[in-house]
Amino acid sequence: MCDAVLGQVLTDPPASGPAGGGLVTTAVALRTRAPRLDALTPAERQILVEWLDRLIEHGPERRS
Numbered sequence: 792m793c794d795a796v797l798g799q800v801l802t803d804p805p806a807s808g809p810a811g812g813g814l815v816t817t818a819v820a821l822r823t824r825a826p827r828l829d830a831l832t833p834a835e836r837q838i839l840v841e842w843l844d845r846l847i848e849h850g851p852e853r854r855s
Contacts, residue, residue, distance in 0.1 A: 792830060795830070796828065796830045796831065800821055800824070800828070802817075814846070814850075815846065815847055815850055818843045818846045818847050819843075819847055821839075821843060822840065822843040822844065822847060825839050825840045825843060826840070
């Protein structure tokens, strides 16, 4: 079921554009839809929202 959900919400990255900018834009778009992903349990939606919020806040920085 998870693969089916991810297949519906994830896409290939855009061919052009600023590095990282597309990732944050995609995270924001998915974040707005996350509360309505009925295929996920409430706990799964909550953790997804938490991860997306972190990504949106901090950007695609790599940590070492």
